[in-house]
Amino acid sequence: MTINDENIIRQPVGGPPTGKTSLDMEGLSWILFGHAAFQYLNAASELGLYELLEASPGLTQPEIAAELGLAERASSILLLGTTALGTLEVEDGHYRLSQVIADLIKTPDWQRFKDTVAFEQYIVYEGQLDFADSLRTNTNVGLRRIRGTGSDLYHRFSQNPHMESVFYRYMRSWSELANQQLIEKLDWSHTRRLLDCGGGDAVNSIALAKANENLEATVLEIPATVGITESKIAEAGLSDRISVRPVDIHTEEFPSGYDTILFAHQLVIWTPEENTQLLRKAYEALPEGGMVVIFNSMSNDAGDGPVVAALDSVYFASLPAEGGMIYPWATHEECLQKAGFTSCERIPFSGWTPHGAIVAVKQGTNGQS
Ligand SMILES: C[S@@+](CC[C@H](N)C(=O)[O-])C[C@H]1O[C@@H](n2cnc3c(N)ncnc32)[C@H](O)[C@@H]1O
Incomplete structure (x- = not known):
């Protein structure tokens, strides 16, 4: 024939295969x-x-x-x-x-998608070459490919201006792909003073302040990023309601006087031990009835997906800091429990990114919030 x-x-x-069908x-x-x-x-x-x-x-x-x-x-x-x-x-x-x-291409998400492509190309791609070594040594070997001396990727951006602008453009877009659901699916009606830990260019504080007119926010950021954050807040016309403080969230205490503490795309960077420590500081800084919100991508508790969570974890294993991955929901919940929170709620989001949120409220000594 x-x-x-x-x-x-x-x-x-x-x-590509999804993990739900057998691979051919x-x-x-x-x-x-x-x-x-x-x-x-x-x-x-x-x-x-x-x-x-x-x-x-x-x-x-x-x-x-x-x-x-x-x-x-x-x-x-x-x-x-x-x-x-x-x-x-x-x-x-x-x-x-x-x-x-x-x-x-007809939607505003097109530019956000393209910003994500640029991030993968100019920041993620090269560092991922060290993925196998990063697994072998259980640390972010790929950081060696980023010029500078900072102990993590974020502390090296100021020495790599092109990377820094690609990163903050992407981070804004990646947040915006999901933060409308953060606004709509959570109850922000009791939030008056928000602490946005490692808030980047304030993209989420700005979105939340625009949607809730009584909300004021403080962004905690590393000193090198404060200028970027301030200019984005000013551009949004919100300098009277959102401020920035140069704070190392690992080594310094969290300020008090806030009823809500947000970790947006923050607890994917660090080890579970470091996350527990950050959440414990949040627990101590919050009043009774205060709320902590974890907002980032999540993987399944079964450890089998979603695919985007699995693929994104290569970056977190190889590059930004020693620990980190797109953790299962249950890992964040365990950290919350160890930090003192007695109950929490999972809020999965819809869309092609594996975003979701976990909300926990600090209970009073009699169990009341
Ligand atoms: C993945 S970005 C998330 C930015 C923002 N929360 C968002 O969702 O778009 C992590 C941010 O945490 C900041 N960061 C990293 N280490 C920090 C530290 N030790 N103290 C304060 N901020 C830190 C970085 O500078 C960066 O802007």
């Missing part, structure tokens, strides 16, 4: 070449391929090459990959966005 095109069973572009050779090859798949996404993102096809659907390869200023061979490679991976569709030589990109 001769093999011609009709005999070949064409697989629809499937995508196609799935295994997605993993094998996963780094290359990402490079197609990054190149298309940097070159503006998706925006071009959003504006001019149906362009041909020579037209795309001319618009992007690419040589014939280069455009063939780019279109081969972006089409084979399912981000584009081609019919009779005319290229269009696939549905998922066409839908996303």
Whole structure:
């Protein structure tokens, strides 16, 4: 039998395995070449391929090459990959966005997605080369690839200005992909004074203050980041309600006078022991009835996903600090319990990122909050 095109069973572009279906050779090859798949996404993102096809659907390869200023061979490679991976569709030589990109590009989340791509490319990618060594030694070996002397990634950003701007653009976007649910799914009606521990450029304090007119916030940040935080607060016109304090949250006590303490994308960085210590300081600083909120990605207690939580954990193992991963919900709950909180509530979020929140209230001595 001769093999011609009709005999070949064409697989629809499937995508990588999810852990819920058994892995076949196609799935295994997605993993094998996963780094290359990402490079197609990054190149298309940097070159503006998706925006071009959003504006001019149906362009041909020579037209795309001319618009992007690419040589014939280069455009063939780019279109081969972006089409084979399912981000584009081609019919009779005319290229269009696939549905998922066409839908996303119309929304504000498109820029947030692109900011995440840039973070993976310019910060995560190289450090992940040390993943196996980081597992062997149970520490973040990849930090050796980041210029500077700080003890963790955050204390090296000021020595790497491009990385610093890529990181804070991404961090704002990553928070914004989920913080609308943080605002809507939690009860902030009792919050008057919020302490935002390691609050970055104040993205979450700003969103919460805009949604709750009686809420005031203080962001605790490392000294090198305070300027970035102050300028974002001023840009939002909230300098009268949000302030920043240069504080090392590990070595200094938390200030009192706050009824709510937020850890946003903070307890994924450190070990469970360090997290317990931070939560204990929060417990001590809060009044009875005060609330602590943990907001970040979570993995399943069963340890089998979601896939994004698993993949994101490679970064936390390799780069930012000695400990950290996308912990299971139960790990955060154990830390809360060891810190003194007697009960807490899980609030899973919807969406493609594995975000969620855990809320715990400091009980009074008679068990009342
Ligand atoms: C992953 S970012 C999260 C930023 C912000 N909370 C958000 O969700 O967008 C972690 C932040 O914690 C800050 N940070 C790290 N170590 C810290 C420390 N020892 N004391 C205070 N802030 C710290 C970093 O500078 C960084 O801005």
